[in-house]
Amino acid sequence: EAGVAQSPRYKIIEKRQSVAFWCNPISGHATLYWYQQILGQGPKLLIQFQNNGVVDDSQLPKDRFSAERLKGVDSTLKIQPAKLEDSAVYLCASSLRTSGGRYGDTQYFGPGTRLTVL
Amino acid sequence: GNSVTQMEGPVTLSEEAFLTINCTYTATGYPSLFWYVQYPGEGLQLLLKATKADDKGSNKGFEATYRKETTSFHLEKGSVQVSDSAVYFCALSSGGYNKLIFGAGTRLAVHP
Numbered sequence: 001e002a003g004v005a006q007s008p009r010y011k012i013i014e015k016r017q018s019v020a021f022w023c024n025p026i027s028g029h030a031t032l033y034w035y036q037q038i039l040g041q042g043p044k045l046l047i048q049f050q051n052n053g054v055v056d057d058s059q060l061p062k063d064r065f066s067a068e069r070l071k072g073v074d075s076t077l078k079i080q081p082a083k084l085e086d087s088a089v090y091l092c093a094s095s096l097r098t099s100g101g102r103y104g105d106t107q108y109f110g111p112g113t114r115l116t117v118l
Numbered sequence: 119g120n121s122v123t124q125m126e127g128p129v130t131l132s133e134e135a136f137l138t139i140n141c142t143y144t145a146t147g148y149p150s151l152f153w154y155v156q157y158p159g160e161g162l163q164l165l166l167k168a169t170k171a172d173d174k175g176s177n178k179g180f181e182a183t184y185r186k187e188t189t190s191f192h193l194e195k196g197s198v199q200v201s202d203s204a205v206y207f208c209a210l211s212s213g214g215y216n217k218l219i220f221g222a223g224t225r226l227a228v229h230p
Contacts, residue, residue, distance in 0.1 A: 042220030
C-alpha cells in the first residue's frame with residue numbers, strides 16, 4: 001500500500017514570496033491533516049479536512065495561509081506572503097476516519113516538506 | 119486545554135541499556151495516546167498506541183501503558199539498539215475530531 005506522498009521535499013524562498021505544497025493521502029482515507037513542525041518542537045495542526053470539507057482550521061493563520069482539498073483526495077497548502085517564522089517542516093497526514101478520543105484513529109504521515117524562508 | 123509533556127533530551131545510552139522516556143498529559147474526556155518515532159531523514163511513524171486506561175501498546179520491543187491515575191504514558195524498552203536512535207514524540211487525541219496534540223519530542227542517541 002502506498003503511503004502519504006508530499007512534494008516538494010525541500011523549498012527555499014525569500015520572505016514575501018509565495019509557496020505551495022502538495023499532498024496525496026493514502027487511498028480511501030477520508031481525513032487529511034496539515035501540520036507545521038518548527039525545529040525542536042512537536043508538530044502543530046494547521047488544518048483538518050473530512051473529505052473535502054474543513055473540520056478544524058482554528059490554528060491556521062488565515063491572513064497568509066490557505067488550503068484546499070478538491071474532490072476529497074489531493075490537497076494543497078499555500079503560504080502568501082511568507083515570513084521568516086514560517087520556516088518549518090510541513091507535514092501531511094491522513095486517516096481512515098475522523099474518530100478521536102477513545103476511538104483515536106491512527107494518522108499516517110508523509111515525509112514532509114522542509115521550507116526555509118530567507 | 120489539552121497538552122503533552124515529555125522529558126527533555128537528548129537521551130544518550132549505550133547499546134543494550136534500558137530505556138525510559140517519560141510522558142504525561144492533560145486532557146478532557148477519554149483521550150487515546152500515541153508514541154510516534156522520527157528516524158533521521160524520514161517522516162513520523164506510529165510506534166504504538168493505547169485507547170483506554172490500563173491498555174498496553176507494544177511494538178518492536180517498545181512498550182507503554184496508559185495510566186489514567188497518573189496521567190502518564192511512559193515509553194520503555196528493555197535493550198536498545200543503535201538503530202533505535204531517533205526522535206520520539208508522545209501525542210494524544212481527545213475530542214471528536216482526532217486532532218493530535220504532540221509533545222516537544224525526545225531525541226535518543228544509542229552508541230555501540
